[in-house]
Amino acid sequence: MTILRTWGPWIGGIILVAVVAFGGYRYYLLTKELQITKSDLASTTASLTIAAQQQSDALTNEQSKNAQLEAQLSELNNSFGTQISSLSTTVGTLSKLASTDPELLEKYSKVFFLSENYVPAKLSNIDPSYVYGIKTLQFQSDALPFLTAMIDASRASGADLSVISSYRSFGTQAILKSAYKVTYGKGTANAFSADQGYSEHQLGTAVDLTTKTVKDSFTGFEKTPANTWLTANAYKYGFILSYPSGNGYYTYEPWHWRFVGVKLAAMLHAENQNFYTLDQRTINAYLIALFDPIQPQ
Numbered sequence: 001m002t003i004l005r006t007w008g009p010w011i012g013g014i015i016l017v018a019v020v021a022f023g024g025y026r027y028y029l030l031t032k033e034l035q036i037t038k039s040d041l042a043s044t045t046a047s048l049t050i051a052a053q054q055q056s057d058a059l060t061n062e063q064s065k066n067a068q069l070e071a072q073l074s075e076l077n078n079s080f081g082t083q084i085s086s087l088s089t090t091v092g093t094l095s096k097l098a099s100t101d102p103e104l105l106e107k108y109s110k111v112f113f114l115s116e117n118y119v120p121a122k123l124s125n126i127d128p129s130y131v132y133g134i135k136t137l138q139f140q141s142d143a144l145p146f147l148t149a150m151i152d153a154s155r156a157s158g159a160d161l162s163v164i165s166s167y168r169s170f171g172t173q174a175i176l177k178s179a180y181k182v183t184y185g186k187g188t189a190n191a192f193s194a195d196q197g198y199s200e201h202q203l204g205t206a207v208d209l210t211t212k213t214v215k216d217s218f219t220g221f222e223k224t225p226a227n228t229w230l231t232a233n234a235y236k237y238g239f240i241l242s243y244p245s246g247n248g249y250y251t252y253e254p255w256h257w258r259f260v261g262v263k264l265a266a267m268l269h270a271e272n273q274n275f276y277t278l279d280q281r282t283i284n285a286y287l288i289a290l291f292d293p294i295q296p297q
């Protein structure tokens with residue numbers, strides 16, 4: 001008991017110190033472990049953050065690629081659209097050209113010959129109200145509305161115009177010519193009636209016009225108000241004077257008007273030029289516009 005009393009506090013002290021030391025050591029170990037776990041966690045978090053960032057970057061990249069592709073696609077679509085619309089315009093132009101008779105803008109006179117086989121593809125009867133005398137006259141169907149519009153306008157302004165002659169076939173022209181030769185003699189006939197095949201009348205787009213006073217003689221037509229009106233206005237309806245005064249191709253025929261389309265007639269009028277002195281290639285450029293509508297007056 002004495003020993004216990006003597007050493008007791010010492011032993012108790014030693015045990016206490018041992019417990020404290022062990023506790024301290026455990027604390028130290030735990031703290032260390034915690035630190036390691038914390039640093040592991042931080043590094044995992046960092047790698048996760050990096051991975052997430054990479055995913056996000058990849059997504060952004062894909063999205064931008066998509067946007068780029070979409071833009072390219074829409075550009076392609078647009079360019080297709082443009083190509084298709086320009087193709088359809090070209091097709092429209094080509095089919096318009098293919099359906100327009102190129103002979104209608106060729107030169108026919110003493111020098112230029114039209115095949116005896118040529119017959120206009122479309123001919124229509126001219127309404128008798130536009131015809132001088134009682135006879136059936138025909139005109140190229142697509143050009144006919146231009147002729148009637150011109151006559152209507154001339155009549156509305158007081159000039160009394162009528163058609164005395166229009167389409168004449170190769171055969172009719174031949175008969176007419178020999179009749180003129182019998183009546184007037186060859187020299188005179190040549191001067192005012194073209195040989196068959198050289199006449200614009202075979203095209204179906206040329207007319208001889210007259211008035212109630214001039215009748216079927218043609219003489220004096222030049223002095224009529226109708227002629228003054230035609231000279232100032234016929235171009236608006238696509239008509240030109242084929243053989244004006246002083247031309248080098250044919251006798252002056254103030255009554256003989258040919259349809260060449262509003263665009264070409266307007267150009268000839270504006271530049272004071274003659275159809276027969278134009279280069280054929282220049283004329284041909286107007287074929288596409290042959291039946292373009294009359295411009296509102």
Ligand SMILES: [Zn+2]
Nearest residue numbers: 201207208256
């Ligand atoms: Zn004529």
